[in-house]
Amino acid sequence: MGICNVTPDSFSDGGRFVDLEQALAHAEAMIAAGADAIDVGGESTRPGAEPVAAATERERAVPVIAELVRRHPDLVVSVDTSKPAVAEAALAAGARIVNDVSAGRDPALLPLVARSGAAVVLMHMRGEPRTMQADTRYADVVAEVHAELRERAAAALAAGIPAELVMLDPGIGFGKDSQGNLRLLAALPDLAALGHPVVVGASRKRFIGALTGAEVGDRVPGSLAAVAAAVTLPRVLLRVHDVAETVQFLTVLTAVAGAA
Numbered sequence: 226m227g228i229c230n231v232t233p234d235s236f237s238d239g240g241r242f243v244d245l246e247q248a249l250a251h252a253e254a255m256i257a258a259g260a261d262a263i264d265v266g267g268e269s270t271r272p273g274a275e276p277v278a279a280a281t282e283r284e285r286a287v288p289v290i291a292e293l294v295r296r297h298p299d300l301v302v303s304v305d306t307s308k309p310a311v312a313e314a315a316l317a318a319g320a321r322i323v324n325d326v327s328a329g330r331d332p333a334l335l336p337l338v339a340r341s342g343a344a345v346v347l348m349h350m351r352g353e354p355r356t357m358q359a360d361t362r363y364a365d366v367v368a369e370v371h372a373e374l375r376e377r378a379a380a381a382l383a384a385g386i387p388a389e390l391v392m393l394d395p396g397i398g399f400g401k402d403s404q405g406n407l408r409l410l411a412a413l414p415d416l417a418a419l420g421h422p423v424v425v426g427a428s429r430k431r432f433i434g435a436l437t438g439a440e441v442g443d444r445v446p447g448s449l450a451a452v453a454a455a456v457t458l459p460r461v462l463l464r465v466h467d468v469a470e471t472v473q474f475l476t477v478l479t480a481v482a483g484a485a
């Protein structure tokens with residue numbers, strides 16, 4: 226799933242795709258490179274980011290979604306939002322996934338997704354983006370994140386979303402330190418054992434810089450290492466910035482596995 230941030234302030238590509246044509250050209254390049262899905266977001270959730278109004282987020286994201294759906298009827302388009310008003314407009318425009326970094330914190334979101342027949346990504350985050358890195362201590366990060374996701378998945382099922390349409394994401398970088406992120410990546414098989422598809426978004430994130438010293442634009446190799454940690458899962462959606470590099474990496478990895 227390629228990332229299309231229609232925002233002025235995203236951490237790795239903020240400001241590059243703020244208008245409709247730029248965002249579409251970026252999405253088209255990712256589709257040509259082999260993306261199966263595109264995640265369109267109109268609000269940055271990087272550490273320290275300020276929230277934006279629903280109307281602003283909707284005006285940024287929905288025209289891009291509508292045009293992608295019109296041009297590529299088979300493409301899975303996802304909307305990266307926590308706001309029911311934005312999700313509703315995106316679903317009406319043809320989005321098939323609501324990617325919610327707050328895991329359905331707004332009580333209107335899960336029933337809305339259930340009514341639409343779309344899928345939902347429930348991502349773990351501690352607090353909110355503005356403050357989430359203030360306290361990254363856990364007694365047991367894996368146990369706590371997985372327990373919370375299990376509880377949110379139960380809420381999604383109770384709202385009427387079928388289990389195969391409820392995807393779980395440990396929220397790499399969302400209120401976790403580098404060691405916490407690494408432990409969550411190492412524990413992905415345990416997350417998958419909860420019985421839902423898993424989503425992993427480690428692309429270009431800060432823990433890669435902390436480990437290697439690489440600046441945000443130079444983190445493709447580290448991002449691919451995180452992909453390697455996720456790709457053995459039975460059902461996984463990889464949220465990435467660098468689609469061509471990821472597809473090449475997965476093509477060779479899969480070919481070698483197939484030749485064994």
Ligand code: HH2
Nearest residue numbers: 230235236269270271346348394397426
């Ligand atoms: N990470 C970001 C945003 N949305 N959604 C899911 N499911 N998982 C993630 O790990 C995730 C996410 C943050 O990355 P990015 O979109 O590149 O930056 P920003 O939030 O600054 O727009």
